Amino acid sequence: MAKAQLIVEGTTMFQRHLVAKIWIVVLCLVWGSAALAKSPPEVDELVANAKAAVNTIDMQAFRALLEQPDHGFIIDVREPNEFATGHVPGAINIPRGMIEFRIGTLIDYPKNAPADVKLTLYCKVGSRSALAAKSLKELGFVNVTAVDMKLEEWIEAGYPVTEPELQF
Numbered sequence: 001m002a003k004a005q006l007i008v009e010g011t012t013m014f015q016r017h018l019v020a021k022i023w024i025v026v027l028c029l030v031w032g033s034a035a036l037a038k039s040p041p042e043v044d045e046l047v048a049n050a051k052a053a054v055n056t057i058d059m060q061a062f063r064a065l066l067e068q069p070d071h072g073f074i075i076d077v078r079e080p081n082e083f084a085t086g087h088v089p090g091a092i093n094i095p096r097g098m099i100e101f102r103i104g105t106l107i108d109y110p111k112n113a114p115a116d117v118k119l120t121l122y123c124k125v126g127s128r129s130a131l132a133a134k135s136l137k138e139l140g141f142v143n144v145t146a147v148d149m150k151l152e153e154w155i156e157a158g159y160p161v162t163e164p165e166l167q168f
Contacts, residue, residue, distance in 0.1 A: 050130040059149035072118025114140040122147035
């Protein structure tokens with residue numbers, strides 16, 4: 001017991017907070033992966049229906065689109081902490097849960113109408129982007145596309161990704 005107290009007493013507050021943060025990240029990664037792997041069949045059906053209801057493109061088509069000067073807005077619908085770990089260059093982060101509320105500011109509504117704007121959405125595995133694209137379509141966006149790809153495969157293919165920024 002005295003040895004354990006000595007270890008705690010010999011560490012700085014910064015070191016203890018750093019260890020706690022590392023454990024939180026590890027637990028989130030473990031629990032997050034488990035949660036994604038165990039989604040109910042209804043969720044899979046919801047995503048499949050969303051993909052069927054919107055325009056989708058694969059990774060190669062997305063890569064080709066990014067090389068076009070008129071590709072429109074590229075939106076990463078992952079959470080900000082995911083976006084900060086690296087994203088497609090030029091992408092704008094609007095999390096799926098906020099896209100309906102923030103899209104008007106992005107497109108400068110009402111100056112630009114939903115029909116006038118080209119939007120391409122991507123995420124980690126293609127599910128959130130499909131759901132967000134379906135929601136935007138229901139709001140009147142006619143030129144919205146969901147990228148059906150795994151971001152991990154994008155990275156493995158050597159396609160461009162911004163490096164995460166170190167924050168102190």
